[in-house]
Amino acid sequence: MPESQRPAVIAPVPAPVVEGERALLVIRELVAEEQLTVSVEHSQTTARIPLGRLIEVAVALRNDPRAAYEMPVTMTCIDWPERDLRFQVEYLLRSLVHNDLITLAVAASEDDEVPSLAAVFPGMEWHERECFDLFGLKIVDHPNLTRILLPDDWEGHPLRKDYVSFGEPVAFTHNLEWALSPQDRPEYLPGAIRGAVERP
Amino acid sequence: MTTLPPIRGDGTLPNRVPRQEGVPRIHPGGQGEFLDKIEVGEDLLEINMGPQHPATHGVLRLVLSLDGERVRACKPDIGYLHTGFEKSFESHTYQQCIPLTDRMDYLAPPINNLGFALAAEKLLGVEVPPRGQYIRVIVAELSRIASHLIWLGTHALDLGATTAFMYCWRERDKVLDIMEWISGVRMMTSFIRVGGLMADVPEEFVPMVRAFVAEFPARVDEYEGLLTSNPIFRQRTIGLGVMDAATAISYGCSGGTLRGSGVPYDVRKAAPYSSYDQFDFDVPVGVRGDVYDRYLVRVREMREACRIVKQAVEGLPGGPVNTSDRKVVLPPRAEIDNSMESLILHFKISTEGFRPPPGRVYSAVESARGELGFLMVSDGGNRPYRCKVRGPSFSNLSALSYMVQDEMVADVVAVVGSIDIILGDIDR
């Protein structure tokens, strides 16, 4: 029998009806009830905790065998500019042993310093760089906080709601002259077009 | 119930045992730190691999620090294909986002469509009828086969086996013929849409898929005959790029990269979607966690995908393919001629689109590379407020610096090929 035909595994643990309840067991031991906000949407739990408790909650969720959330799924920001703390920073963690998913959320403003989880989950390192790059989230104690997706000298953070993304005006017959003369409107060319050749 | 290696509780990063005693090793974590840990007297050559490189599978730049032929540190530099998908999603309606999602993981576009559609359907609370779900499964698994064929062809090509490249494309063209037959487009089909499909499949679909499924397992035997027992291939891949299960999990790896290390995590089994729980298939895992095991895992996955397609096409139910919720899917043409309400709904959906209620959901599918997740936030408007795409290759690639530690520079190509990255997922 060729090696690739060797029998493969296994019945997984069935997913819970509401994901993330195991995490709440651990979180409630660490964070007081008035500082914790739990929301359940579409059977998924989001636990909002204070910014200062982030690392200890993450370490507890990883190490506690009741929870065992060892896999960093992703980390992202959601920008709500009308709020005081405009960024809702979300960390999604998965437990493979229990087949569970939890979202840890912290609220941060543009100037708040968010502690880095790269030492707890190596996979978060690049996700934090991405949040820094696209949102301008200030992260501290990160091993290498540089831009990851955009060029190093890029100005601005594109995924913020106040960043206008525009490449080139589209030329129709009714606005042909306007569209073909972008040099009068430099704001329509955000970000330098690097390496442009001087055309004769 | 799987047993995983014990969890490290002291908050430190996993370290690899150095291959040679006495050779100073640079801590692989913290990719900015590698220059700081150089021992006095050691001379490292820093070379640049990419972004224009035949073997990096896209525009990936690797900065390698070499000690002779050994890689002491590898720093991937990404962003050369950053397209701003997530920003574009915020300015397009949900239907307009579907063709955008095609272009992210461009080796298996229907799976991206499926992930996006599932997330939007969760927000909307609509259910796709069984026929639509089965066809989605068939299309997704066929595109998984097509993606694995490209992976196999290019991986073998990088290691010198040109014949496998030619063979794999022969089958891929057959899969693309099927895609073209149902949607009109070879690659970026946009066939799977929110609420169902673009349209019902034509009648030639079932015979075409049956013919493909009948001959494909023999083709996989052909590819395995070229590579699996090939001593050159084995020498180049066995024992290379080893990653143990705990490290793979801590980097967030998924898909073949994780299963090669022995962790049987597959989203189709862990959280079944689109009637995957009705099909009988296995999830292959590796033993050693090296490049060869990942190769075996993906080849076996091709067979399993073929198995799923066979079951789905034999048991394909009748009925509608789209949800009956008229606020989401265009009404059928016959109804528009007779009903004013259908006409208005058609107009509203075509111009404005549908408006999911405010909410947030994370929905994951198993793409060819791993867990493809869509974190979708709706504020009640007709455009996603925030749609974060969790690309599997992003996390898989972050483990590269661990895997190539102390390997030869010529083996970097083999390891990169074994992770099966796609820069569209990484850079988005």
Added chain:
Amino acid sequence: MGLRVPGDALHLPNLSRASGGGSDAAAIPRAIPAERDLSDAAANEGIFTTTVGKVIAWGRYSSIWPATFGLACCAIEMMGASNSRFDLARFGTEVFRASPRQADLMIVAGRVSQKMGPVLKQVYDQMPDPKWVISMGACASCGGIFNNYAIIQGVDKVVPVDVYIPGCPPRPEGLLDAVIKLQKKIAATPVASLRE
């Protein structure tokens, strides 16, 4: 009006008979003017040089070797075009050279992001003359469906393009058609003009 090419003037003295040269003035050719009128290139060349020009052009277009510059989805169709079903190699593009120094065609296949722009320019500059560029796909030609901050709206903002292929991605037959059109363009280009 002829095709004027700003050429290097060969500063030869006017040694024609009219200016009263030596007895062997007949053997010395006229000074070549600073601007060459190439519209009469074919007429000026004579039978021998047109045939040589045609042979050189045939040699050039029959063995265009592309540099691997596949960026995104179009690269997959480019790989499909070079495989067994569509077989780009029968048009002369036998090998895709990894090094731009050994290539004469750059098929920009895929979207060019802002970070990739300078790399594209550098690879183009590294290619020796004569070189051509095919812009494959909508993203390379005009930015495609990505009219945003991240994508350069057309590679012709960075490198001069000879053939544009529409499509997202274009079928492999589209790429074959573009290569054929490029071959016709090379056949029609007088060889002398490529000296610049």
